[in-house]
Amino acid sequence: MAELTLTTFNWVPEPPRGLVRDLRVRWALEEAALPYRVANTPFDDRGPAHLAHQPFGQVPWLTDGDISIFETGAILLHLGERSDKLMPTDPRGRTEATKWVFAALNSVEMASLPWTMSKFMGHPTDTAAWKFVDDFLKLRLRRLEPVLGPRQWLAGSFSVADILMADVLRVVDKFDGLADSPACRAYAARATARPAFAKAHADQMAHFAAGDKARGA
């Protein structure tokens, strides 16, 4: 099998550490026990070499031999084809996992990202714009709650859909946005209690700490 290489920034400032999207890919690779190496792209210079792999100047991207993939959703679907620890093997189960991959990103994160970014930026909360953002997220969480209540994982067994959904929900939880969504909160806690998440999170933190040292040198 071709070598897998995950590329992320060499360094990021403190606030986003633990939240950089390479975590989703590390988590999947750890769940599947697929061997991989981690490569760096400079945070301070997003030049042509970066944009050739990730046209929006973000991270991560994954190379699998001579195939290069960006977008964590696309990367995780790709890895799902390489390991039955990441996707059900039957067609119906794969379709189920795929629709929840999109739902995590496009039904839930589409609503949670404006909300978490507003919190992060400290935008005022006495505006019509904030009320719209807050109502949008609450509507999605209200619909997600009865989905997650009765099931352990989204598509039968643990899958890449759970990595994405849990990663989206844990950020909302950091800003105390799951107070009225006990099933969502329990699900995020259950997913992030997995050893593969802990390993991925610790590896990301260590990676950027090493970047501090290299910059300080």
Added chain:
Amino acid sequence: MAELTLTTFNWVPEPPRGLVRDLRVRWALEEAALPYRVANTPFDDRGPAHLAHQPFGQVPWLTDGDISIFETGAILLHLGERSDKLMPTDPRGRTEATKWVFAALNSVEMASLPWTMSKFMGHPTDTAAWKFVDDFLKLRLRRLEPVLGPRQWLAGSFSVADILMADVLRVVDKFDGLADSPACRAYAARATARPAFAKAHADQMAHFAAGDKARGA
């Protein structure tokens, strides 16, 4: 082959007509010349029968025999497996199309939706929150512009990635958000000039006009 059924609302108010997401699925089905029928779910009552197919109470969903799929990204990837008019047939081309499917939704629409919703709602534009939303979209369009400049379609040949990206961009264009992005604007115009888009758009408008009559009756 199993019968394809696209379910959408029986009726929606005037403003979102032409923008309801079933258009993306109609467009793909028309491009592929796959036979399908259209079914209704009541706009005014999003009960258990609706939520069993689409847990967030939205439309559309697609049934392919006894498989039911929601999220337009997941539906379009599914249809891409049924027609080489919707996805390249080689593995590299399929990976390319898949990553642009996610990029359309998660890099571009993630930034454009807060922007178009703010425009739609008429939120004030003299706020830090609006500046953040506006800057976020401009950053994405600035990166997309050199991608779209030299190419006709995102993944070599026309694919489901183009349906999603063009559908996202045409809404930004409606609110005059592509004034500084000539390649994005030309791409959206090129995609929406395809007969399959025109058919899909006309069919959606006729569908909701029929809904008016049924409600009036």
